[in-house]
Amino acid sequence: MKILVATEKPFAKVAIDGIRNVIHEAGYELTLLEKYSDKSQLLEAVKDVNAIIIRSDIIDAEVMDTAPQLKIVVRAGAGFDNVDTAAATECDICVMNTPGQNSNAVAELALGMMVYAVRNFFNGTSGTELMGKKLGIHAYGNVGRNVARIAKGFGMEIYAYDTFCPKEVIEADGVTAVASAEELYTVSDVISLHIPATPETKNSINYELLNRMPKGGMLVNTARKEVVNEAELIKLMADRTDFKYISDIMPAAHAELTEKYPNRYFSTPKNWGAQKAEANINAGIAAARQIVAYFKEGDEKFRVNK
Numbered sequence: 568m569k570i571l572v573a574t575e576k577p578f579a580k581v582a583i584d585g586i587r588n589v590i591h592e593a594g595y596e597l598t599l600l601e602k603y604s605d606k607s608q609l610l611e612a613v614k615d616v617n618a619i620i621i622r623s624d625i626i627d628a629e630v631m632d633t634a635p636q637l638k639i640v641v642r643a644g645a646g647f648d649n650v651d652t653a654a655a656t657e658c659d660i661c662v663m664n665t666p667g668q669n670s671n672a673v674a675e676l677a678l679g680m681m682v683y684a685v686r687n688f689f690n691g692t693s694g695t696e697l698m699g700k701k702l703g704i705h706a707y708g709n710v711g712r713n714v715a716r717i718a719k720g721f722g723m724e725i726y727a728y729d730t731f732c733p734k735e736v737i738e739a740d741g742v743t744a745v746a747s748a749e750e751l752y753t754v755s756d757v758i759s760l761h762i763p764a765t766p767e768t769k770n771s772i773n774y775e776l777l778n779r780m781p782k783g784g785m786l787v788n789t790a791r792k793e794v795v796n797e798a799e800l801i802k803l804m805a806d807r808t809d810f811k812y813i814s815d816i817m818p819a820a821h822a823e824l825t826e827k828y829p830n831r832y833f834s835t836p837k838n839w840g841a842q843k844a845e846a847n848i849n850a851g852i853a854a855a856r857q858i859v860a861y862f863k864e865g866d867e868k869f870r871v872n873k
C-alpha cells in the first residue's frame with residue numbers, strides 16, 4: 568500500500584515521524600508532498616497511491632480521477648469542505664476526518680486572539696479584560712467545548728448555540744444554552760465562531776446577525792471565511808465604529824480592512840489554528856491509524872461520505 572501525505576501547509580517534523588512509524592509498522596510505504604505550490608504537483612503525486620492524508624488541501628474530482636488506485640482520503644483535522652465528498656462517493660473512495668484531534672489548538676488560538684484584541688493590539692491605548700464579558704460560542708462541537716473550558720478560566724460568562732447539540736449537553740458544562748443564533752448574538756460581547764462551512768451555513772453570518780451584538784462587540788472567526796458574508800461584514804465595520812473582527816482565515820478584503828481599521832481588524836496570515844506540534848501529531852497520527860484500520864479491518868468509524 569502506498570500512502571501519500573499531501574500538505575501544502577506541512578506538518579511538524581515530529582508528526583511526520585509519527586505518521587511514518589504507523590505506516591511502516593503496518594508494512595506500507597509513505598511518500599511526502601509538502602509545501603507544493605501548484606495543483607499539477609498534487610496530480611503527479613497521487614497517480615499511484617492508495618491513500619492520502621491531507622490538511623486543507625483541495626481534493627476534487629480531477630484529483631480523484633487522476634488516482635485510479637485511491638481508496639481513502641483522510642483529512643487530518645475537522646473541516647472537510649476541501650474534499651468533494653460527492654465525487655469521492657462516485658469514485659468509491661472513502662473520506663474521513665479526525666474529529667477532535669486539533670480542537671484544543673484552535674480553541675487556544677481563539678482565546679489568544681481575544682486577549683490580543685481586547686488589549687487593542689498593543690497599540691498603546693488602554694484595553695479591557697475578558698473577565699466578566701459575555702462570550703457566545705456559535706456551535707458547540709469539539710472546538711466550542713474547548714473554548715468554553717478555557718474561557719471559564721478567564722472568568723467569562725459563557726453562552727452557546729448549536730443547531731444539533733442538545734441543550735442538556737451544553738448546560739452540563741456550566742454553559743447557558745440559548746434558543747437561537749439571534750439570541751446568542753444579542754447577548755454576547757464576543758462571539759467565537761465554530762460552525763462548519765456547508766451550503767446552509769455559507770454567508771450565514773450576516774449584517775443583521777452581527778448588528779445585534781452589544782456596543783464594543785467582537786467576532787472571532789477560527790472556523791471558515793465562507794461562513795461570514797464578507798460584503799455585509801465590510802458594511803458593518805463601516806457603520807459600527809465600535810465593532811472588531813478577528814480572524815484566523817484571511818478574508819478576501821484583508822488589505823482593505825487592514826488599511827481602514829488597523830485597531831479593529833486582525834487576521835493571521837494563513838489558518839494558523841491547528842499549526843502546532845501537538846495538533847499535528849494528534850491529527851496526523853490519527854489519520855495514519857485510521858488508514859491502517861480501514862485497510863486491515865474495514866473500519867469506517869470516521870467516514871464522512873455515504
Ligand code: 3PG
Nearest residue numbers: 622623644645646841842
Ligand atoms: C480544521 O478544519 O481541522 C482546521 O481548520 C485546521 O486546518 P489545517 O489542518 O489546514 O490547519
